[in-house]
Amino acid sequence: MKKGIKNKMQWVFYVSMVAIPLLHFILFYVYVNLNSILLAFKTYDASISDFVWNKGGEMFDNFKTVIKMFSDPSYAPTDFSVAMGNSFRNSVLIQVLGWVIRSPLAWAFSWYVYKQKFGANAFRVILYLPQIISSVTMVTMFVPVMDLVVPNMLSELFGTDVTSFFSYEKEFGTYLFYYIWASFGGSVLIYSGTMSSISDSIIEAGQVDGVTPIQEFLKIVLPMIWPTIATFLVVGCADMFTDQMNLFTFNRTDTEAEFSTVGYFLYRQMVQGNPTSRFPILSAMGLCLTVIAMPVVLLMRWFTSKVNPMEN
Amino acid sequence: MKAKKKSKMDVFTLILMIFLITYALSILFMLAWGAMTSFKSINNFDLDGVGFPTEFTFENYANVITNLPYTIQKYGKEITVDFGTQLYNTLVTVVGGALLATLSPCIMAYCSAIYKCKFSSLIYWVVLTTMMLPIVSGYASEMQLVRGIGMYDNLYASLIFKLSFLGMYFLVFHAAFKNVGKEYFEAAKIDGANDYVIFFRIILPLVRNMFFTIFLLKFILFWNDYQTPLLYLPTHPTLSLGAYDLRTNTSATLAGEPAQMAICMIMMIPVLVLFISFRKMIMGNISMGGVKE
Numbered sequence: 001m002k003k004g005i006k007n008k009m010q011w012v013f014y015v016s017m018v019a020i021p022l023l024h025f026i027l028f029y030v031y032v033n034l035n036s037i038l039l040a041f042k043t044y045d046a047s048i049s050d051f052v053w054n055k056g057g058e059m060f061d062n063f064k065t066v067i068k069m070f071s072d073p074s075y076a077p078t079d080f081s082v083a084m085g086n087s088f089r090n091s092v093l094i095q096v097l098g099w100v101i102r103s104p105l106a107w108a109f110s111w112y113v114y115k116q117k118f119g120a121n122a123f124r125v126i127l128y129l130p131q132i133i134s135s136v137t138m139v140t141m142f143v144p145v146m147d148l149v150v151p152n153m154l155s156e157l158f159g160t161d162v163t164s165f166f167s168y169e170k171e172f173g174t175y176l177f178y179y180i181w182a183s184f185g186g187s188v189l190i191y192s193g194t195m196s197s198i199s200d201s202i203i204e205a206g207q208v209d210g211v212t213p214i215q216e217f218l219k220i221v222l223p224m225i226w227p228t229i230a231t232f233l234v235v236g237c238a239d240m241f242t243d244q245m246n247l248f249t250f251n252r253t254d255t256e257a258e259f260s261t262v263g264y265f266l267y268r269q270m271v272q273g274n275p276t277s278r279f280p281i282l283s284a285m286g287l288c289l290t291v292i293a294m295p296v297v298l299l300m301r302w303f304t305s306k307v308n309p310m311e312n
Numbered sequence: 313m314k315a316k317k318k319s320k321m322d323v324f325t326l327i328l329m330i331f332l333i334t335y336a337l338s339i340l341f342m343l344a345w346g347a348m349t350s351f352k353s354i355n356n357f358d359l360d361g362v363g364f365p366t367e368f369t370f371e372n373y374a375n376v377i378t379n380l381p382y383t384i385q386k387y388g389k390e391i392t393v394d395f396g397t398q399l400y401n402t403l404v405t406v407v408g409g410a411l412l413a414t415l416s417p418c419i420m421a422y423c424s425a426i427y428k429c430k431f432s433s434l435i436y437w438v439v440l441t442t443m444m445l446p447i448v449s450g451y452a453s454e455m456q457l458v459r460g461i462g463m464y465d466n467l468y469a470s471l472i473f474k475l476s477f478l479g480m481y482f483l484v485f486h487a488a489f490k491n492v493g494k495e496y497f498e499a500a501k502i503d504g505a506n507d508y509v510i511f512f513r514i515i516l517p518l519v520r521n522m523f524f525t526i527f528l529l530k531f532i533l534f535w536n537d538y539q540t541p542l543l544y545l546p547t548h549p550t551l552s553l554g555a556y557d558l559r560t561n562t563s564a565t566l567a568g569e570p571a572q573m574a575i576c577m578i579m580m581i582p583v584l585v586l587f588i589s590f591r592k593m594i595m596g597n598i599s600m601g602g603v604k605e
Contacts, residue, residue, distance in 0.1 A: 003428060004428045004429070005427050005429055009506060010507055013506070013507035015474075017419050017422070017511075018423050018431075018435070020416075021419060021420050021475055021476075022420075024416070024472065024475040024476060024477075025477065025478070026439070027457065028454065033447060033450055035456065035457065036450050036453035084529065105331075109328065109332060115325075116330070119332070119336075122336070123332045123335075124595065126336040126339055127335070128595065129339055129343075132326070132532050132536075132583050133536070133580055133584075134535070134536030134538075136535075136536070136538055136552055136556045137555065140572050141342050141343070141345070141346040142342060144349075145342050148361050179326070212322065212324070213324045213325055217324070232401065235443060235444070238443070238446040239446075240394055240446065241448045242448060249556070250537065266448075266451060267320070270452070270543060275452070275455070279452035280452075282452045283453060285448075286450065286451075290447050290448045293446035294445075296446070297445075297446050301444070305357050306513065
């Protein structure tokens with residue numbers, strides 16, 4: 001039900017209710033992002049403890065530095081504790097892994113839960129557990145299990161010496177495994193909830209036509225929940241360069257640059273030492289990454305609107 | 313969720329079932345190992361890190377509660393923040409934060425869904441657009457603002473952070489308010505209720521289950537968050553930050569896996585109790601985006 005604002009008292013109500021959240025939005029979204037753009041054209045002057053504009057030929061110096069950081073993984077500007085390493089590549093990699101492993105697994109498990117197969121309710125709860133248990137707790141338990149317990153058990157089982165899953169050669173694979181393993185339960189809850197609103201008559205019509213369970217999953221259920229899948233894919237793209245892959249929880253600021261992600265790199269630069277002098281370059285980097293991510297999001301929106309499984 | 317007819321086991325279902333059983337066992341094994349280790353003495357753990365404890369001890373829990381330290385630098389001195397203070401900081405940020413983070417999208421969604429004006433449409437458009445905008449790292453600018461307005465390292469002022477109405481929950485509330493029948497408003501008007509009374513006494517109780525569910529989800533989110541306090545509240549550590557800090561603690565009483573597992577259990581129990589108590593509410597039929605017709 002929607003009604004017009006008819007009198008002064010209703011205006012008073014409306015303004016008094018939206019004022020504080022709106023002020024928050026103006027300060028913490030509009031101002032923060034505009035200031036971020038301005039900071040990208042400034043430099044920190046330690047002698048006056050303030051930011052000063054880059055003038056003349058130095059105007060785009062911060063952007064030049066960022067481009068150098070992107071093109072040379074071993075380059076770290078002054079005041080930065082570490083280089084970007086493989087951060088950019090790894091952020092793209094986990095995004096792709098999300099598309100090709102995490103999402104299909106989440107869709108399939110959601111179908112299992114939706115169809116109320118054996119143990120569905122218990123699996124639904126267990127899948128959701130990593131979402132409610134803090135990442136600190138999960139990682140604190142995961143590290144000794146993969147470092148000590150599982151290698152010991154495998155060594156005893158196969159009679160050969162199995163090294164820690166945090167040894168140098170296995171470390172990055174272990175981070176990727178944890179990233180997938182601990183992260184898809186929340187979407188299962190939403191996907192299975194959306195699947196449950198599919199009309200029974202559609203499923204029954206498919207069964208009368210003799211569709212197999214996998215055909216029902218691929219040709220009826222997935223196309224029916226396509227709007228939800230599309231929303232997840234688009235919003236997921238928007239998080240591409242903010243995802244830390246839990247690296248800060250695993251290693252604080254000590255992750256090797258070759259295992260780093262952009263999200264981790266940015267957060268690390270904010271908490272390590274005094275970050276004030278890094279603000280301009282970090283802001284310029286944020287702008288560059290936004291410009292890179294924007295077409296990916298738009299492309300995904302276009303793709304999800306054009307690829308309509310219901311029509312195929 | 314609707315009950316579906318159980319059908320014969322096919323290969324696809326069997327493969328999924330094997331995957332799910334493996335997944336569930338891996339999660340449960342890790343939790344069980346963590347719980348078991350928290351009752352081991354450090355000597356017992358050193359001798360056997362995998363098996364059952366030879367004798368159960370609550371020493372790790374007592375040590376963690378009495379000694380969980382978080383050392384901060386304040387006024388040029390090192391100060392240790394104890395468990396009780398960390399618990400207080402946690403309760404302020406988690407309960408206050410969850411309440412504000414639920415109320416803000418609720419209020420904005422109500423105004424946008426019920427009152428017809430250009431600004432209401434603009435609010436809706438802003439929420440949808442910001443969800444799709446891939447803005448990367450406003451950390452530096454945000455930190456500058458937070459320091460500038462005196463919010464930095466201020467426990468109570470930091471609650472202002474939680475007032476954002478952007479995100480999915482705005483849309484959830486918006487959909488709920490749009491479905492409220494006009495008879496509620498008409499009856500209230502006849503009884504002489506003003507707009508405040510209509511919202512707080514009539515409409516808000518109608519969506520109380522949704523409000524409480526979102527409050528719980530935010531509560532769990534903030535309870536588990538250690539990165540925001542680490543960045544913006546360096547001298548007001550929460551339990552989550554204390555637990556995070558313990559991972560690198562080298563003191564005699566707190567070093568080692570048994571003590572770390574004990575703090576994990578302490579951190580986990582409140583959210584598990586909440587989750588189990590309100591499981592049906594939290595895991596009720598959540599859907600987003602709808603299905604194709």
